[in-house]
Amino acid sequence: MNIGEIARRAGVSRSTVSYVLSGKRPVSEATRRRIQAVIDESDYRPNANARALKEGRTRTLGLVIPPASQRLTDMQLGFVASVVEAAARVDLDVLLSPSGGDHDRSFERIVTGRRVDGVILMEIRLEDDRVTRLRRTGLPFVTIGRTARPGGTSWVDVDYAGLITRCVHHLADLGHRNVALVNRSAELVAAGYGPGHRALAGFAAAVRERDLTGLDVCCGDDAAAGEACVEELLAAHPAVTAVATVNEAALPGMRRALDAAGLVVPRDFSITGVVARHWAEDFRPPLTAADVPMLEMGTEAVSLLVQSIAAGETAARHRLYSPPISLRASTGPAPAR
Amino acid sequence: MNIGEIARRAGVSRSTVSYVLSGKRPVSEATRRRIQAVIDESDYRPNANARALKEGRTRTLGLVIPPASQRLTDMQLGFVASVVEAAARVDLDVLLSPSGGDHDRSFERIVTGRRVDGVILMEIRLEDDRVTRLRRTGLPFVTIGRTARPGGTSWVDVDYAGLITRCVHHLADLGHRNVALVNRSAELVAAGYGPGHRALAGFAAAVRERDLTGLDVCCGDDAAAGEACVEELLAAHPAVTAVATVNEAALPGMRRALDAAGLVVPRDFSITGVVARHWAEDFRPPLTAADVPMLEMGTEAVSLLVQSIAAGETAARHRLYSPPISLRASTGPAPAR
DNA sequence: TTGTAAGCGTTATCAC
DNA sequence: GTGATAACGCTTACAA
Numbered sequence: 037m038n039i040g041e042i043a044r045r046a047g048v049s050r051s052t053v054s055y056v057l058s059g060k061r062p063v064s065e066a067t068r069r070r071i072q073a074v075i076d077e078s079d080y081r082p083n084a085n086a087r088a089l090k091e092g093r094t095r096t097l098g099l100v101i102p103p104a105s106q107r108l109t110d111m112q113l114g115f116v117a118s119v120v121e122a123a124a125r126v127d128l129d130v131l132l133s134p135s136g137g138d139h140d141r142s143f144e145r146i147v148t149g150r151r152v153d154g155v156i157l158m159e160i161r162l163e164d165d166r167v168t169r170l171r172r173t174g175l176p177f178v179t180i181g182r183t184a185r186p187g188g189t190s191w192v193d194v195d196y197a198g199l200i201t202r203c204v205h206h207l208a209d210l211g212h213r214n215v216a217l218v219n220r221s222a223e224l225v226a227a228g229y230g231p232g233h234r235a236l237a238g239f240a241a242a243v244r245e246r247d248l249t250g251l252d253v254c255c256g257d258d259a260a261a262g263e264a265c266v267e268e269l270l271a272a273h274p275a276v277t278a279v280a281t282v283n284e285a286a287l288p289g290m291r292r293a294l295d296a297a298g299l300v301v302p303r304d305f306s307i308t309g310v311v312a313r314h315w316a317e318d319f320r321p322p323l324t325a326a327d328v329p330m331l332e333m334g335t336e337a338v339s340l341l342v343q344s345i346a347a348g349e350t351a352a353r354h355r356l357y358s359p360p361i362s363l364r365a366s367t368g369p370a371p372a373r
Numbered sequence: 374m375n376i377g378e379i380a381r382r383a384g385v386s387r388s389t390v391s392y393v394l395s396g397k398r399p400v401s402e403a404t405r406r407r408i409q410a411v412i413d414e415s416d417y418r419p420n421a422n423a424r425a426l427k428e429g430r431t432r433t434l435g436l437v438i439p440p441a442s443q444r445l446t447d448m449q450l451g452f453v454a455s456v457v458e459a460a461a462r463v464d465l466d467v468l469l470s471p472s473g474g475d476h477d478r479s480f481e482r483i484v485t486g487r488r489v490d491g492v493i494l495m496e497i498r499l500e501d502d503r504v505t506r507l508r509r510t511g512l513p514f515v516t517i518g519r520t521a522r523p524g525g526t527s528w529v530d531v532d533y534a535g536l537i538t539r540c541v542h543h544l545a546d547l548g549h550r551n552v553a554l555v556n557r558s559a560e561l562v563a564a565g566y567g568p569g570h571r572a573l574a575g576f577a578a579a580v581r582e583r584d585l586t587g588l589d590v591c592c593g594d595d596a597a598a599g600e601a602c603v604e605e606l607l608a609a610h611p612a613v614t615a616v617a618t619v620n621e622a623a624l625p626g627m628r629r630a631l632d633a634a635g636l637v638v639p640r641d642f643s644i645t646g647v648v649a650r651h652w653a654e655d656f657r658p659p660l661t662a663a664d665v666p667m668l669e670m671g672t673e674a675v676s677l678l679v680q681s682i683a684a685g686e687t688a689a690r691h692r693l694y695s696p697p698i699s700l701r702a703s704t705g706p707a708p709a710r
Numbered sequence: 711t712t713g714t715a716a717g718c719g720t721t722a723t724c725a726c
Numbered sequence: 727g728t729g730a731t732a733a734c735g736c737t738t739a740c741a742a
Contacts, residue, residue, distance in 0.1 A: 090719080130469045387713090397737090426720085427737050
């Protein structure tokens with residue numbers, strides 16, 4: 037079923053059918069209705085590819101996600117879901133590309149094959165091949181996260197450095213003198229993953245400022261790693277009385293290690309950090325933490341991208357989220373040890 | 374940059390360029406190299422839409438996911454990830470459509486707009502508009518989950534009924550006489566969601582067969598709901614000594630409610646069910662459960678779809694997964710109460 | 711071994 | 727108010 041067939045059945049030309057579909061020029065009520073009837077009964081819908089070819093735009097967004105082999109974190113998933121939802125609201129489809137590096141065939145297809153009008157990139161590294169690549173092609177894109185020098189690009193990000201700094205200050209205010217940062221995985225940090233580095237920077241700054249003893253450890257993105265990590269931490273550094281973390285997936289394991297050590301939160305040990313809200317709320321006791329607003333961020337990313345596509349290379353815009361730290365019940369005065 | 378431009382720069386015709394790209398007819402080594410050089414230096418890649426238009430296929434799969442507004446469960450996410458990954462391995466892109474009903478614009482675009490060569494559907498209901506719709510259009514599709522009468526369609530599914538039956542038998546063998554089923558949310562079940570109904574059927578069958586007292590409750594897909602659900606269960610039916618569940622997201626909450634009631638697992642209370650492996654392993658104590666093989670299922674779904682696209686409407690194939698119940702540590706002899 | 715040209719299903723420019 | 731017709735960028739008979 038194509039537009040020509042509709043035209044034939046309605047006894048008009050193809051252009052007329054096209055115009056009733058787009059409304060881009062007036063069509064007499066009589067023929068309009070006749071054509072519409074034929075369209076309805078044959079539930080015809082224009083071929084999206086032909087339209088894309090002619091119009092030069094695909095009404096599709098590309099979303100580059102980390103290779104699925106490494107299980108996505110809840111936060112990543114939250115971004116994916118909110119991007120897809122926001123795109124659907126403005127009638128845009130989303131093409132997924134699971135690609136780590138720049139050489140990925142999937143990434144290539146999407147970017148240079150002109151399958152999309154713009155791209156949203158996740159899991160940005162401080163130095164990121166994909167953004168340099170995208171910059172060269174001129175394809176509009178926005179990143180969730182940002183590179184070391186994001187000038188000239190559109191992005192949304194969480195202010196991990198500032199947030200972790202505030203977490204540490206909060207702990208210091210409560211009298212903690214020995215604090216630790218539970219970061220993301222060592223590989224991620226080694227690869228120059230932005231949040232990992234910025235969290236570390238924020239942590240170091242606050243520790244220095246408040247003259248604390250600070251320790252930072254990397255930790256895999258899962259419960260088992262969190263458990264091992266806190267076990268070791270407790271064994272090797274018994275003076276530590278509080279941790280700040282950016283690793284939500286490790287939280288259940290951290291909890292278990294604390295239990296096993298007979299430590300009760302927050303009486304004996306405080307925990308805080310920056311994680312997705314439901315992780316904070318599901319923690320026992322509920323976690324004092326900055327809640328990453330994934331939904332808003334995904335929505336905003338789509339909005340920035342749409343603007344950027346429409347405007348064609350105008351001023352890059354960005355938005356740094358610094359959500360308040362919700363005081364819940366996982367932090368308390370430092371124990372007298 | 375298009376194929377004509379490449380041809381011009383290399384001093385050949387467009388068809389020759391096309392043929393070095395596709396390899397569908399021999400090209401002399403000399404011109405082949407010359408053309409390839411031009412292609413490389415201008416990093417040209419054919420316009421995917423033009424190609425799709427001409428070839429009549431898009432090399433793209435559609436994946437219909439539940440509307441993202443309701444947070445996806447880990448299991449759903451696991452399917453998405455494995456489908457995307459499996460598709461990427463065979464150079465297929467994945468277009469996401471967050472649609473619940475049949476009327477969704479996004480669903481319409483993808484299905485009737487011929488944006489994809491085939492569709493994978495998730496969250497299948499016993500009576501599902503989308504599959505009847507898809508059946509009519511003739512677009513190849515496979516479902517993850519199955520309708521009440523799935524004959525003639527391709528699908529992969531988990532044998533919830535059989536698995537829950539086996540869970541209950543296991544509990545009965547341990548001496549439990551009062552058991553409960555913690556199902557998915559009431560809305561889902563009311564909407565005719567397959568796994569909910571089949572789990573219930575399997576539960577009822579086993580309870581009857583073993584002459585137990587069985588109770589089934591619906592429970593929202595999150596920790597808070599799980600907590601509330603088990604609290605009520607314990608209060609209203611103190612005789613219950615074991616539950617089987619298909620609601621992994623509720624697990625952490627169920628755990629908390631048990632803790633709060635001072636019940637230790639498995640001494641005082643047994644839990645089993647069918648969930649994704651990492652949920653089972655992260656449970657304390659590790660959950661005796663059938664592990665849903667999401668990765669294999671997603672991969673298999675893609676494979677079935679690819680076959681179905683290639684074969685054009687041949688025999689529908691399907692695969693019902695019935696993974697073994699991994700004996701871990703959450704079930705034990707019924708307590709003498 | 712290579713080139714010419716038709717056509718995939720649209721949209722949009724020009725005529726009438 | 728409506729109809730031819732030329733693109734959009736590609737693939738693939740058919741010719742040479």
